[in-house]
Amino acid sequence: MNKLKLRLQLEQFFLEDIGDRDVTSELIFGEAEKGKVVFIAKEHGVFCGGEVIRQGFAILDPRIKVEMTAKDGEMIEKGQVIAEAKGAVTDLLKGERVILNLVQRMSGIATQTREAVSVLNSSLTKICDTRKTTPGLRMLEKYAVRCGGGYNHRFGLYDAVMIKDNHISFAGTITKAVEAVRSSIGHMVKVEVETETKAQVQEAVIAKADVIMFDNRQPSEIKEWIQYVPKGIITEASGGITLENLAAYRETGVDYISLGFLTHSVKSLDISVKVIIED
Numbered sequence: 001m002n003k004l005k006l007r008l009q010l011e012q013f014f015l016e017d018i019g020d021r022d023v024t025s026e027l028i029f030g031e032a033e034k035g036k037v038v039f040i041a042k043e044h045g046v047f048c049g050g051e052v053i054r055q056g057f058a059i060l061d062p063r064i065k066v067e068m069t070a071k072d073g074e075m076i077e078k079g080q081v082i083a084e085a086k087g088a089v090t091d092l093l094k095g096e097r098v099i100l101n102l103v104q105r106m107s108g109i110a111t112q113t114r115e116a117v118s119v120l121n122s123s124l125t126k127i128c129d130t131r132k133t134t135p136g137l138r139m140l141e142k143y144a145v146r147c148g149g150g151y152n153h154r155f156g157l158y159d160a161v162m163i164k165d166n167h168i169s170f171a172g173t174i175t176k177a178v179e180a181v182r183s184s185i186g187h188m189v190k191v192e193v194e195t196e197t198k199a200q201v202q203e204a205v206i207a208k209a210d211v212i213m214f215d216n217r218q219p220s221e222i223k224e225w226i227q228y229v230p231k232g233i234i235t236e237a238s239g240g241i242t243l244e245n246l247a248a249y250r251e252t253g254v255d256y257i258s259l260g261f262l263t264h265s266v267k268s269l270d271i272s273v274k275v276i277i278e279d
Helices: 003-018 023-028 050-060 089-120 138-147 165-171 174-182 198-206 219-228
Strands: 034-041 065-068 081-088 126-128 161-163 191-195 211-215 234-238 256-258 271-277
Touching: 003 050, 003 089, 003 138, 023 089, 034 089, 050 065, 050 081, 050 089, 081 089, 089 126, 089 138, 089 271, 161 165, 161 174, 165 174, 174 191, 174 198, 191 198, 198 211, 198 219, 211 219
Parallel strands: 126 256, 161 191, 191 211, 211 234, 234 256
Antiparallel strands: 034 081, 034 271, 065 081
């Protein structure tokens, strides 16, 4: 995770929430009053977001001391202390909600990903995410997927070519679409083609796609069509795959299964913050 980008994002998040000042905290507490906030897990799951806690409080006041008692990617239990931060009460209260919101969401994604990896239970096929992320949170959400044992698909429209059904419709054929991008991109950029029929799979192979996606296909279809794909081409299954039917894709032989629900409809992990005033 890019620490410089994280700092810039956290600064924007704090500006949105704090604005000019925290009216309530500043009217109740003096600047010299010290305290501690404790992050406590309220349910079992995978923790993610240690750097958010460290950098978040450091932005508000570099003198705040943060002690992490859980590591990213580590399983945590209900009632477990995750982190403690000590410093001026006003600064702790300014930051705890933004930080908590992010940590809860990231931990929820990491937990969901770990569950998907466990359900699939495959040494061959890897779980990966999609671009169905929350605007502004993509870096954090994709990092959380990695903490949960998953892998990242492309980060945006800029880092890989993905020829989808609409591209194919406008271009006329898969072959024409692949030829168009091959004539301009460098050798470091992969080309993925989305397929929905056996004929499209065969055409994508002839067009020398780097990655072939089986889009919204049943496991039986993928098992049949994948036989036409040489070993040098990466394969992916996507669309209509849930935790309930994920295990059925275990024997398809695909290299990756991309799951939008890891990030677009995940439940945040329940974590609370306890505030303690120090003498």
